[in-house]
Amino acid sequence: MKLIKDRIAKLSFVALLITVTAAMFYAPTASAHGEKSQAAFMRMRTIHWYDLNWSKDVVPVNDTMTVTGKFHVFAGWPETVAKPEVSFLNIGIPGPVFIRAGSWIGGQLVPRSCTLELGETYEFKVLLKARRPGDWHVHSMMNVQDGGPIIGPGKWVTITGSMSQFTNPITTLTGQTIDLETWNLSNIYFWHAFWYAFGIAYIAYWARNPVFVPRLIAAEAGKYDQLITATDKKVGMGFAAATLLIVAATMQSTNEQYPITTPLQAGLLRGMKPIEMPARTVAVKVDSATYRVPGRAMQMTLTITNNGDSSVRLGEFMTASVRFLDSAVHEDDTGYPDDLLAEEGLTVSDNSPLAPGQTRTVEVTASDAAWEVYRLADLIYDPDSRFAGLLFFTDEAGNRQMVTVDAPLIPSFI
């Protein structure tokens, strides 16, 4: 019996080793940004990104592309997340594979953090210049101080060419045109090498004679005075004097070479201009909402009132960047990422045109594997079980109107 046990143990160990070794041959590249790991309520109830457009799918090095769209700062911002009083419009890419040539909110350049108002909708644009070849997942992204990153939808973009061809020319206010990619490099290398050599020279002076053993023996014998000679002190003072002289001289020559320099720029940008949204003519009341865990579907009972002068139909429900469409009303032609698009994911019990002045209560179901894939189903574990999102109504002329919804959510496990 013991023999069998030992053999099983040995074989198990060998199997483990083989598995670990085999894993080396399959090590896929980590290419996402952890967007699925972010708590569902963070993605559902903070920043809603919509009307997004990635201007290109393939960009050669040195060429530019834009990510444009709108984001709505949700009025029902969760209490557990810091308000977006200090926010930074970022871009979710794996490091500087693009350079961020510009980023704007409401037409204002935002190289620094800014203040956003709850309940407002803003237009944004990020201009990217391709730098490093590869396939990169490009996300819109908003960082909120003390709240963390709030990542928007991502799309794969391919950069072609060679990074060695990349240049980043900039003209300074002193009239010089430089390549920021390589500017000042030789100067940095020179001065660091210089001071390194200077430091080595100082140590080399001491290391020319036996260092540790005889000194330890002498020091333990109390012969400290014999270990530092007058010459040592003179040489040391020479090094110190040379150091001070070089520092002073280079400081002065640098100031002569660059008489105009400015401090680093910092500070919060305020007064971001939101979009002046047209008055909403559709009112929506959420009567109830449930998430059916086995069916990966959210069901809402909505009472919709049309106060406008054109009949409307519900075409889309969007939450956490996942878009559920009723294809009979609205089809996406923007090239939105497939994994975030449920083209026929929205079912409305009665989606006939809702005439002006009419009120109707309907059952709306948003179902797709994306609930599971994007871990939105995890909202049933949130401390404040609510859902939120944007509803898009389309009128007879094809105009879209956005209405926010925010209500408690009851999970259904059967």
Next chain:
Amino acid sequence: MSASQSAVRSRAEAVKVSRTLDWMIMFTLFFVILGGYHVHFMLVAGDWDFWSDWKDRRLWVTVLPIMGITFPAAVQAVLWWRYRIAFGATLCVLGLLLGEWVNRYFNFWGWTYFPVNFVFPSQLVPGAIVLDVVLLVSGSMQLTAVVGGLGFGLLFYPGNWPVMAPLHLPVEYNGMMMTLADLSGYHYVRTGMPEYIRMVEKGTLRTFGKDVAPVSAFFSGFVSIIVYFVWHFFGRWFGSTAFTKGS
């Protein structure tokens, strides 16, 4: 050969063994210091040393010498009090600088492609040499702390200015003014580092107009004096030998 006999047979052989030991100890010491000091510096000075758009005239000038004088003070204590060797501080900063360059070149540039002119380290060599020489000439811990510590803080900014000044040229960019360092920080995307994390130009030091760097450097020097004392005693404690009594 009995245990009481010498392992060497001549003076020449003794010198040779001693020199071999010198190089072995120097090599080991250099890399041990490099590892410890580098980790310490990354944790406490971190971003101020990583990125050129953090190297401002207030906090960079203040924080780096204060955090940088730690290991030099401790290593000086060991090498001076046990060997009368006066290159402890210089050895430390050279170790740190090598470690930083390896990190910046292979990690920041080689793996993540940040340009080297954006991620080069700060260097502390002038301050370290002065610190060593003050100890060498005075033989006094107090004088080294006061004069050397102050010098360590004061020399940091001018010692680095020749490489920093070209990055402080002003640029007009889409209707806003920035320095080239600011622009590097904006262009070369750090996905995990939003702009508001950057701690630069904060504080209330406005009385001195534009000349805040010397004031920051003096403040840094003063605090470096205190930090020197503390870390010197760490070094003395670390370098002491204690024996326990047998039963």
